[in-house]
Amino acid sequence: MAITEENPGYKWVGTRPVRPDGVEKVTGKARFGADLILPGMLHGKVVRSPHAHARIVSIDTSAAESMEGVKAVITGADFPDLAANGAHPSEIDVANNTIARDKVLYEGHVVAAVAAITREQAEAAAKAVTVTYEVLPHVLTVDEAMADDAPLLHDAMITKGVDPAPEEPSNIASKILHERGDLDQGFGEADSVVEREFTTKPVHQGYIEPHAAVADANTDGRAHIWCSSQGHFQMRAYTATVLGVSPGTLKVTAAEIGGGFGGKTVIYLEPLAVRLSQRAGRPVKLVMDRDEVFRATGPTSGTRIKVKMGVSKDGKITAAEVWMAYEAGAYAGSPVGAAGMTAIACYDIPNFVVEGYDVVCNKPRVAAYRAPGAPMAAFAVESVLDELARNIEMDPIDIRLANAAVEGTQASYGPKFPRIGFVETLEAIKEHPNYTADLGPNQGRGVAAGFWFNAGMMSSATVHINENGTATVVTGSPDIGGSRQSMALMAAEELGIPYESIKPVVADTETVGFNDVTGGSRVTLATGAAVVDACRLIVEDLRGRAAKTWDVEVDQVEWVDGQAQHVDGAQPPLSLNDLAAKSGRTGGPISANASLNSRGVGAGFSTQLCDVEVDPETGVTKVVRYLTAQDAGRAISPDYVEGQMQGGVVQGIGWALNEEYIHDTEGVMENPSFLDYRIPVASDLPMIDCAIVEVPNPAHPYGVRGVGEVGIVPPMAAVGNAIHDAVDVRMTELPMSPIKVLEALNENDG
């Protein structure tokens, strides 16, 4: 189902053609990060800390270096000391997270790496590296880390954002604060007030493809890296920083990517592979095992969140107070900032305080995960709002409509919203048959909403017209969500040629202009705008070539349906094929580049409706029906838009019901495999119904907003609210696993 504003006559945009990467993927020809094999290539293996927090006393690599087949062994000492070089603290953190120098800060932290002829030899050598640790006390949660007597991860960490600045270090990296109005007055005006506390656990992005990198270093200091990432330009920049070299000495080729969801916007293996290759004089491949992915790559934060909200009888939210603490893992940088900005952004609330803390602890450094920070905050806020609606006997959609942010609303994080489509997503849910479908015994229905900013940032594109009138569209944005198809569809629309005549390509860092990371739901908006710009340059060029051919002024030439037409019909049309075949006579090859720092980002909203059935004897919750409505702005590729919407929902359901990092008392992860860390599979779920809402972003040539992230914001609250509707228990801890639901049911009975 799609709710579509009037289509302005697009021929290709909004269609559902065969995906350009489909054949290679279904025939096994697509090359992912681990697939590359180079002549003479060595296999690497990383040595990781078994301790959650320890000082490195010594590392003895001599035994490993003497083993058969071993060609290189490296430690933190093989990398420049960025702290001594005056680097920015964030760069030092990236380097120290790549390989520890003095302290290990989580179980799985890298301390050394080896390269050998075979993988088996590398694994044996890694075991032969002897590391002597002085084990230190650790902290695993925000509560432990924020305690007065907590052991410190970083001796010099002074909390930012506090006035006056603390004199003593702590594990609190920063505080954020947003406030407006008068909280006491707001709660005083409320007819119903609900106050709840919520906890969520770290969860992994759960991409199927583990991290992998191949590096081939030359003796002139240059190196070529092939890796699976969401942004090979960023991999180049980060790797250059850690190695202490110019980015221009590194060439990075983007492999096909088997999922990222934010978790592949950071580096782990690339600098290690380059340094090993430099030491060994041969190419080196590093591939993580699944347990390494879990133990050492970024999950998202575990959190503790307190929410107090009040409403008047007519459903207006009079006040909101939100306190949140987010785990950052080993280094500062949890997404609590975005959480603070998004927590109540769906609503126009006159009085609020949102306070948040970025807290380091002895777990892997968190990484971005779809709408980073927003889902946990939404779980808390949307659960409380559901309870308030019940207290005043108001429909859950109606209470959201009564408070919904619209164009001109002063967002809780500051600026006024431009044209947005939140109300339309609420109405789409309310008008859908699912909203009034019958519910069976022990079944319940929940609603929740979410907001995400989306992003713009920098992109480049090149368009080549081939000699037969087909086109190659070259970008530097790794395709994690169907961007190649979106680029091809927009190019087809602009050039007026069939989608099938366009080949979209993701090029390496030396072949196309700079592109920021594929993240923030930005690529169809920003890289798409660059493609549109490049295509329009091509069209202008083609009009000029037709004018030259006809010996007329260029304003006598129009570009219509893929061909040059004389405005008076005085000349027979010239197709793109005609012009391309004779390009040598009219100026040479037809090609254009466009680069931009994107403007006009369009915010994204999603409202979701979940029906569950809870088994009161086992506590098992089954999702029986699910509907997601999301404002895409314009769905360039509806298939992929629905895929993004469904993917976000499915990950959110996993977060809601099953997924969590489990650590023992020593800080060792106990479930680093997909057997014990269970993500939803197809048989667990119903079809996720999609209602694409299209409220075009007026700042984009095709109205694009971006769709990759906001879909994961509402599911946890939608599921929790549905559980409450089904069995009358309010779940405040994620995951809402069977044992927790059962405990809550038993407490109700007691």
Next chain:
Amino acid sequence: MAQVHFSAGLRELTGGAAHVEVGASTVRGLISALDEMFPGIGARLSEASSVAIDGEIFTDAEYESVSDNAEVHFLDIFQGG
């Protein structure tokens, strides 16, 4: 004059002021003027902020134009996934 608004987290640098009026034609000029009013705020704004001008959010906004009566908000930088 542009209307510049500060999040609560930035008000530690503005003596508690939630908003001020500043005459500047670009974000760079605006930050410079703010740094004269509130010494030290310039570095913080340059390093750790996105800028919303009349509702549109910019990164790397140093040379963006600021019109008379523009509503400007400095925002914490956030990362997408």
